[in-house]
Amino acid sequence: MSAIVNDMVIRFANVNGTGSASANSMFSKAIFRMGLPVSPKNIFPSNIQGLPTWYEVRINENGYLGRRAGIDVMVGINPQSFAKDMASVKPGGYFVYDSTKPLYEDMMREDIHFIGIPMMKISMDFFEVPRLQQLFKNIIYVGALAALLDIEMEVIKQIIEEQFEKKPKLVPPNFKALDAGYNYAKEHYDCPLNVRLERRDNVGDHILMEGNEATALGAIYGGATVAGWYPITPSTSVVKAFETHCKKLRIDPKTGKKNYAIVQAEDELAAMGMVIGATWNGARAFTSTSGPGVSLMSEFIGLAYFAEIPVVLVNVQRGGPSTGMPTRTQQPDILSSAYASHGDTKHILLFPSTPTECFEMMADCFDLADRFQTPVILMSDLDLGMNDHMTKPLKWDDNRTYDLGKVYDAEDLEKLEEYGRYLDIDNDGICYRTIPGTHPTKGSFFTRGTSRDEYARYSESGAVYVRVVNRILKKWETAKKYVPKPQMYQEEYKSKKGIIFFGTTTYAALEAMEMFEKEGIKLDAMRITAFPFNETVEDFIEQHEEIFVIEQNRDAQLRSLIINELDIIPAKLIKAVNYDGMPITAQTIMDLIMEKLSVAINN
């Protein structure tokens, strides 16, 4: 059997709370620095310590970044899950385990290779403190893998040096552990294995970053100064990263004081109230949450929609409904976000699919919210937010200025005969607001969630109400021209069949496209990046006869949204859904679509 180079899935089975996360990400980073595309996924329990947790890394030199089923190498460190872990290895694959204690013979499979490394024993030989023995055990298996898979030791060592830049004393013991693991493997096994790595130059200037971190940076670059939030998995790290970066990037150089304010709210309702108060008062503000939080915010979202207040909300989606699968990924909040709140409402959604897009779109959210004076929701998910992704470097155009939308300043007001907060002066549905404190006698108005006339006066007149809500709908039409365009994956259409996808489904979908290509099936592809849908979206659908909409939710919610908003014939849009909480794979997409390809493949 010839060696399989640079194409594998390796899974680490750990116990959570044992410090494995840092060793595991060191592993991924090393491979990434060898010029190889990696795609790591955390599969963790909703608990703090002592339960099985997995870290799965796909390595593929061709740059397929979606998840792939089938495990080539399992690093089984957790006796609790041995049986299950062993069972999940592909025939011919490897099970690397801690051989300090022997494996039960009867657990072992004939069709896979067992590689025992006495990790704990080695660690105990070198280190005395139990906590350190535990920690270095993780480094030991990284060392062993370096030998087994042919990872460059210098690369790992460099990472260790960087990591402990401020605690250089920790470098030597880490090296010692690393070498110990490496040497043990070298001495006892035929290294490298049949599944192995080789340096390439396939990552360009890409970076390896979590979506939530990128979102936080987008908020900083986008000019957010206020954040109100409440902790919830998987969104917590958005505001955490925002704070970490603010502490470096947003300290007033003269006074040492903060050019930002972050308030940990008492709940999600309050978090959204804070955002509304802050943006009403002229700051850029955001909050970040997940499904349950969005449900709790929905009354407030309706207020922002109707009173026309900019809001930026990050929804890092997780498995629903209710508390659902809080540590698993899904895209299940499309409808509840698009139509959040009672009454006739619709909200702008942006769908990033990479950390780079999290960064860019998050910054865009603020411009869109200010321009349209309405809620804008960044629809991320657990997979995107909490896993490292290989992604284009973040870039900022230094000439870019913030689009604060239509705001009258004191000078403007001075010139005005009479100010009317809700006058549609430019006939695009968007009105001019003023910020409290602008002018001593002009421009103040009363904001409310009730019906009001063009001068912001309370009104119970049906005619006035209809005028207002129709104008808000006009604003929606205007928005179609401003939101990001969909991404197309062909110069010109080459098939009557197409696929639509969005967000974290992208990598798997693109990989599936190549698989179809190989099968001789041609499909056109479009990635939705925003709601409302613009003309390009309509055109794609019009030009195709049969379109598969790939989603990670049960009820095919994006499909519903498209049908409803664009008046599409439902039969044209075929559901292709996967909702088990694991990131979707190209194979799943392939299977879902093949099963449904109803007519003979033409062209």
Place this chain on the structure above:
Amino acid sequence: MSAIVNDMVIRFANVNGTGSASANSMFSKAIFRMGLPVSPKNIFPSNIQGLPTWYEVRINENGYLGRRAGIDVMVGINPQSFAKDMASVKPGGYFVYDSTKPLYEDMMREDIHFIGIPMMKISMDFFEVPRLQQLFKNIIYVGALAALLDIEMEVIKQIIEEQFEKKPKLVPPNFKALDAGYNYAKEHYDCPLNVRLERRDNVGDHILMEGNEATALGAIYGGATVAGWYPITPSTSVVKAFETHCKKLRIDPKTGKKNYAIVQAEDELAAMGMVIGATWNGARAFTSTSGPGVSLMSEFIGLAYFAEIPVVLVNVQRGGPSTGMPTRTQQPDILSSAYASHGDTKHILLFPSTPTECFEMMADCFDLADRFQTPVILMSDLDLGMNDHMTKPLKWDDNRTYDLGKVYDAEDLEKLEEYGRYLDIDNDGICYRTIPGTHPTKGSFFTRGTSRDEYARYSESGAVYVRVVNRILKKWETAKKYVPKPQMYQEEYKSKKGIIFFGTTTYAALEAMEMFEKEGIKLDAMRITAFPFNETVEDFIEQHEEIFVIEQNRDAQLRSLIINELDIIPAKLIKAVNYDGMPITAQTIMDLIMEKLSVAINN
């Protein structure tokens, strides 16, 4: 001009907080007792005292109960709104006013009749206390109207006697005021007017009742023992009526104690939490709210959906979004109720269109909620809930028993090998629950909003999750057979065109049907009464080429729901929406549809 008999719209323009409501409803009741169908509407401000408020009564011997535009007789008692009120009278109509002070000449229109009755003067002549002068002024205009329109005085007097049954001292002064108004009109005007009334026998055994009152009775008959609620217009009177009737009907005869518990919650979240706790614990419970409350409840609704707990929620809809038009009617919460909460969720909705149906469907809600262990929402609205409607008498089949759904009792548990809360034993998606306290050692389980297996054990397995949510979908399929069927208005289809409507749109829609008929346009009609939609709904849509969906919201939300759930070609369903907060009229429907009737009318 020949007299117009038994066909008019009369509007009372009052100041709120002045006691006019009781005089006005006395007026309607008297006409109703003359065997004439009446349809009164309150058009009131969101305030307590001192602002304009209107009471509009349509009287029509043919039984058209929808609102009709055009005012034949305006009773203008409120100087604040004189100008507007006068302007709204139909040419040839009447403006009846308090002539104690003269009208400004220049306000007066040439094309209508002015009938001055010195109401306040008469009242001051008879009564001394200012508060009483104010109150009896209202009775005086009722008396005058009796003369002007030919209402039978004995009928009114009887109503007064009944009303003051417990305070008989109040009868004579009321009679005095009534007679005074009557006599004054008789003496000074040519009575009756050209627009007048005549006794008929056109109300059968119908009653005149508000929807909220009927809903409350439905809760009592349906066996609700627990209500948690929070005040909000227009739903407050549901629980208020529930309490009033409970005090009479639900007192334990032996102990004098209450066979019910009503808790005024601290907010809507808590109200829903109470319902969930109570039904989980085996009682029938409900709450009642309006749009903002539903938004606030949405996290909890998702819990009930996913953890499979029966919930009965009354949504008395009002003008949205946000605080919107809190005292105006709309049907704007269809989507936000159907898909309330994050994640993949769907909820059973029932759409009553008369108080009688409020009663019946409310009782049904409890059976459906218990059977399907899921939220069931009664979709009422302000028009239905807070206005009197002529409606069939309430009936209860004394042989009816409560369908408590699948619940194991101690005996059942005793027989079981192993109990699994979420086992789909009957293959209909519905599982057997147990009530706390049932059995000392068997049948207890753990309820949670997270993913769990068939034995109610917490699970993070994707496969388990998929099994559970698919079963819940199966339950949804089962529900289609249980929810009320749509109402059809033809023996067999007679056209390729149809209309769909629901709730309070019904009367106007039926009247419009007759108008179309007169124009030679044939339409088939279906009234939706429940979501999920069952086969009959599908069949109706399939059998027609062009269908108008009549709704009282901006975004045609029922239409969206139908398209999405039944995969209907959107072009087939044409929006016909009115959303100014006033109950829709037949003429509006006619206009909306005529404008859109795209193809030449055939058959």
Place this chain on the structure above:
Amino acid sequence: MTYIKPTFRHPALPKNKISFAKADYEGAISTLCAGCGHDSISGSIVQACYEMSIEPHKLAKISGIGCSSKTPTYFLSNSHGFNSVHGRMPSVTTGANMANRDLIYLGVSGDGDTASIGMGQFVHAIRRNLNMVYIVMNNGCYGLTKGQDSATADFGSVSKPGSVNQFQAIDLVGMALELNATFVARSFSGDKTQLIPLIKAAMSHPGFAFIDVISPCVTFNNNKGSTKSYDFVRDHIEATSVLDFVPQKDEITVSYEEGNSATVPLHDGSLIELRKLSPEWNPTDRYSAFVRLQKAKMKGEILTGLLYIDPESTELHDLMGTTDVPLNTLREAELCPGNATLESINQNFR
């Protein structure tokens, strides 16, 4: 329906230091019931702002939902106002304050709005010592939804339809004290002499300044047996002190007897002058305020006046170390670190 008053002002009207007439602090004509306590409170707010020479655009008025929460329409029409959603005024005010620390934030709420649906937000605004004036117009009932008992209705209080309240009242002043609020007062809508200086002092206080104002609902809760009726309150009121507010730089004009008087200097240089009516109590000692309040409750007295003030109060922005400039004035130059920085950030992720 909003009534717009004529804006013509007689030139001879008296003006305050910044040349505004009292009328410049008024709002639209009230649509509340004639005689509603809330309107009196609006009047006191107008008077206090006029006398304090507050620039109307430097004040933001924020409320929830209810008759009380409508009042911001009826005062200070030259100020921006925000009638938000039921019970959520505190969070909206928190956000507004974060965006611009330089305005005065006047939050208005009702007892339903605060003590029921808004309880959580109330508690947490106190905990953060948010720099705002928080006025509850407390009538013991839900006015706008037609008179249901609220959570501040007293045990045993009789409602208009005659039912007797079975639950213990939530005493918002007691809660504020327990929660370490830095300015705690109670007053009565009918007592402008007390309320106006309290509002002024509250506006000068750097931190959370709470005033629970008992404000009879004449339509639904002014009946016999109600403990929030005008008559009952007037008869059971007990003040901690007679107080005067002396703005920054003004001369002290009142002078009380030695021993019974106290002067509390505020952060901005203004002073509160108090003539104490109960000797064991000290307005800057939380423990004594606690004891005084508990004793009043046991006696069935409604204790009013300034109960407690922390002259050392540090408001939220200072606790957090926010910059002195309002955040809403910062632009690209201060906020956007630029592409070069981003490139070095990228480098950490390779």
Place this chain on the structure above:
Amino acid sequence: MTYIKPTFRHPALPKNKISFAKADYEGAISTLCAGCGHDSISGSIVQACYEMSIEPHKLAKISGIGCSSKTPTYFLSNSHGFNSVHGRMPSVTTGANMANRDLIYLGVSGDGDTASIGMGQFVHAIRRNLNMVYIVMNNGCYGLTKGQDSATADFGSVSKPGSVNQFQAIDLVGMALELNATFVARSFSGDKTQLIPLIKAAMSHPGFAFIDVISPCVTFNNNKGSTKSYDFVRDHIEATSVLDFVPQKDEITVSYEEGNSATVPLHDGSLIELRKLSPEWNPTDRYSAFVRLQKAKMKGEILTGLLYIDPESTELHDLMGTTDVPLNTLREAELCPGNATLESINQNFR
């Protein structure tokens, strides 16, 4: 992941009065961190229920979301349990209790679950004197979301990453007292001798019985500088009393010195025997409890034990006049007035 313990019980295990072994009161194996205070509290709950001979199916355990709220899975597997949503345990418990007044309701919550998102519901359950035991497992942080400060974190307390809390702590015990709770106690997860009798007394109390249990989070808030660490709490604890719970009909076995001891008879005939450790305090006098608590706070003491109990407590059902039979047992006969009644109702609407 739920671990199922073997259900086989050794026949010789000691049994309580209703023939249940202690193991019959246990739950699934805990998935909390080794050493977590919450697990100790679960242990005390198990012990208390075992000793009280509670029929497991006559108790319902309800919680919100958090590490603390997970614990009901880890005790009493023969009881129905409900892990609801974050901060909403009190309302779910209220509903459950309305449906069946005959069960014991044991609500478990965390400090995040109660003092932040759940504040409103906590306050209102107290106000209604809902008949339940309300245990907060108070670790001053959000365990399950990885250690953020909660609203009970003390001013100046240092978090694991080293930041110093700037906000005043919410003292749930102080709030409960202020809100007229009828049973108020505080304890420490490490002090089972105190906690077990407190839980028993709470279960016997007809009304809202609140126990704030300080319960160190060993993973995120057990560091130096934290005022909720095991060591800090142990060093600063101050008890009001040593107490014993004597169930209904049991003989009194403990006896304390005259003068310092108090016996509080409960509604159901059981007794609380107290040896008072602070003389000025009287467990049935709310004012003295107030004063004692305030003084302890000023001294930096963490006051534990039973702080206050109202032996005359009337629980919500009795305040409302609900029938004695559980409402969930009523059927058509009691609930449905029948068609004849309906006909006469119709008559009123003609």
